[in-house]
Amino acid sequence: MRYEKGHKATTRRRILDVASRQFRENGIAATGMTGIMAESGLTNGAFYSHFASKDDLIRAALTDALEKQHADLGPDTRDFATLMRSYLSPRHRDNPGGGCPSAALVGEIGHLPPATRAEYTEKLLALASRVEERLPAAGTAEANRRSLAIFALVVGAVQLARAVDDRDLSDRILASGVEAALVLGSPGSED
Amino acid sequence: MRYEKGHKATTRRRILDVASRQFRENGIAATGMTGIMAESGLTNGAFYSHFASKDDLIRAALTDALEKQHADLGPDTRDFATLMRSYLSPRHRDNPGGGCPSAALVGEIGHLPPATRAEYTEKLLALASRVEERLPAAGTAEANRRSLAIFALVVGAVQLARAVDDRDLSDRILASGVEAALVLGSPGSED
DNA sequence: TGTACATCAGTGAACGCGCGTTCACTGATGTAC
């Protein structure tokens, strides 16, 4: 063969990584195939021997990013407070391309084809349970509901922090998010 | 004149209303001028005697929607709990085109020109103070921070509720958001 | 009172451009005989 074994898989992975980052950085609708392929070091035509369509790429890139995030949130890594502070950090806010897919793309998920939304829904539940297992009442219905609210809070806070045109306000949004997340995640507030 | 007095202003307002709804329904990047003008009952060319560019329309439509929302949130209308339940209702979730511009568009605000982002930032602060004035400790720095977190929570919850492909989960996200908002807005949790 | 002209919201065809996608082709390698 012309290329070493595994070459095609490597190329596919490169396209996936580039797409995943560009989608999160600029939005899905605003990201074009030409830009993705150029940054992958390929010409347009090569794309279709790796993916069936842009929609197929979106689904694959979203799933991949969500799975990476899930893997990165193993229960034995960071405790709840550390996780909240890291998610709601200026570093995360300023790095959408490498950050949480939900924070970057949740507003666009609703416009995607049903199959993609279904995959998103499944991965979202897995991520929420990563939050739940760090709560004091983990396993109860209350903790399960609370994990959804905490997820909503941090996703919303990162988005607002990225939207505003005022560094100081942006920092305050993140800080207030940490404060509120700790309230929602504390033992007393769960019943 | 060919048209009655105020005709042009009426047309401008119609374009603005159509654009504002379409942006919230389908996203800004995914909304085209042709669709906006067609639904406004006009041909493409008429647009540029009302607005300088699509960016100009985006800024005007966003500002208008935020100002309407602000006006609708007068301090004497609904109390905190009622406001939260109404914002986090299935009705709001299922009506993005007529709903909160932040819930529909916050993910795209960061990609807009600085002038538009600056306008958004200003209106966002005004909306947050509509939340703050309903909190028991209104006027304190704690209530101010808390209002930002509550805003992040409800924006995130509506977005997640719209993203997932599972009605029951979507309802649970909204319900957990109400529960959490009431915790964050209660007197005890503010210090 | 009649006529020539100014006004101006809106028309509709066209502009250049980039989109997602297709496809005939290239060229380096492995395989068959």
Add this chain to the structure above:
DNA sequence: TGTACATCAGTGAACGCGCGTTCACTGATGTAC
């Protein structure tokens, strides 16, 4: 050992289409004299 063929990742030009925008024009009305 040499040669003909198969394989296949990637090339690059082209497809039709819709994007945002421009512009010469229309036609109904008001104004000037």
